Amino acid sequence: MSTATQLEGAAEVTDGAPRPHPNVSGDLPTLFRAAPMFRRVLAGYDRFQVDTYVQWAEDELATAEREREHLLDRCLQTRTALDEARQLLDHSAGGGELLRLSERIGSMLAAAADQAQGMTAEAEELRAAARAEAEELRALAADELARARAGARETAAAATARAETLLVVVGRTLDAADRIRTDAVAEAERRAAGARTVERRAAERAAELVEQAAAEVARGRLQGRAEVLDMLATGREERRRADAEAAAHRDRLDRQATERRAALLADVAALERRREELAAEVERVARTVPAGPADPPAATTGRLLDRLRRARPPRAGTA
Known part of the structure; x- marks a missing residue:
């Protein structure tokens, strides 16, 4: 070829x-x-x-x-x-x-x-x-x-600002709950002290009536045994009424204190639920933010959750 x-x-x-x-x-x-x-x-x-x-x-x-x-x-x-x-x-x-x-x-x-x-x-x-x-x-x-x-970055900044605002609101709510609980405890103590005072006065009054009855018996021995027994019965009745009044007043104060305590416990439970909702909302906002190079929203969200846990109100059993 x-x-x-x-x-x-x-x-x-x-x-x-x-x-x-x-x-x-x-x-x-x-x-x-x-x-x-x-x-x-x-x-x-x-x-x-x-x-x-x-x-x-x-x-x-x-x-x-x-x-x-x-x-x-x-x-x-x-x-x-x-x-x-x-x-x-x-x-x-x-x-x-x-x-x-x-x-x-x-x-x-x-x-x-x-x-x-x-x-x-x-x-x-x-x-x-x-x-x-x-x-x-x-x-x-x-x-x-x-x-x-x-x-x-803009979304992360907005989420951080919103979380800070929610944290401030939660702190104020917890402070108000603490003040209400303190006031309720003080009110219950005042009412219990009043009940004890009424009971003490009733006992003193009964003792005075017994003493008066004994004195009347000593002075009015000539008036007859029936009058002395009547005066003793009157003294016992007055003491019974005084005891009944003191017991009724004490029971009324106990019921009021119990109702107040139940209301406060309900408020504290509502505040606890609100704190958990806010914590869940903060975590949800943090999950919607895309992770950046330095990832600052994750550290900010962790700090906010730690502050929410530290700001947790006391349990109802310790009130």
């Missing part, structure tokens, strides 16, 4: 299969029809799709580079064949046949050089377009990432 035939075969087939030429005018722009379409995530593009597209563009650039290397190799092979043809022209006996062979080889070399130059230009255009689109996508991704981080 002659050198010209080998060159023609190399121009049509490479590695046993036809090599497709890169479609510079349509591959990149028409891959996603009008333009690359990515799913938006947090007011931005899907990072996986962007990375996939950039990887595809880099693969296309690598393919174009390999195509250019292949064309350069073919050009070198053609030049080598041209040198061999020139040597044949210098040493061959058939001048006319060799001259025609030289013209044919020159035409093949010119066509191969033109084709190589065109493919190289197309490959450069493809590489430039892919690089420009990749840079644009990287810039868009960086811009979207910056906006997402700014929004996350």
Whole structure:
């Protein structure tokens, strides 16, 4: 087989299969029809799709580079064949046949050089377009990432301010509950002291009546045993009534203190439920905040939860 035939075969087939030429005018722009379409995530593009597209563009650039290397190799092979043809022209006996062979080889070399130059230009255009689109996508991704981080910082700041406000409200509520419980205990103690005073006075009054009865008995012994017994009965009745009044008053004070204590325990339980709701709301707000580079909302939320636990009101059994 002659050198010209080998060159023609190399121009049509490479590695046993036809090599497709890169479609510079349509591959990149028409891959996603009008333009690359990515799913938006947090007011931005899907990072996986962007990375996939950039990887595809880099693969296309690598393919174009390999195509250019292949064309350069073919050009070198053609030049080598041209040198061999020139040597044949210098040493061959058939001048006319060799001259025609030289013209044919020159035409093949010119066509191969033109084709190589065109493919190289197309490959450069493809590489430039892919690089420009990749840079644009990287810039868009960086811009979207910056906006997402700014929004996350604003959300974290708002959540922190709201948690601080809720903590202040909880502290005030707990202080009010402590004051109410202290006032209730003091009121119960005052009423118990009053009941004890009434009971003591009743006992003193009964003792005075007994003494008066004894004195009357001593002075009025002549009035008869019936009158003395009547006075003793009167004294016992008055003492019984005094004891009954003191017991009734004491029971009334005990009921009032019990009702007041039950109301206070209900208020404390309501405040405890409110504290747990506020703690749950703080944790829920913290979970909705995206984690940033330094993650300041997580530390702030931990401090707020610790303050809520330390501000927990006393149990009802200790009141």
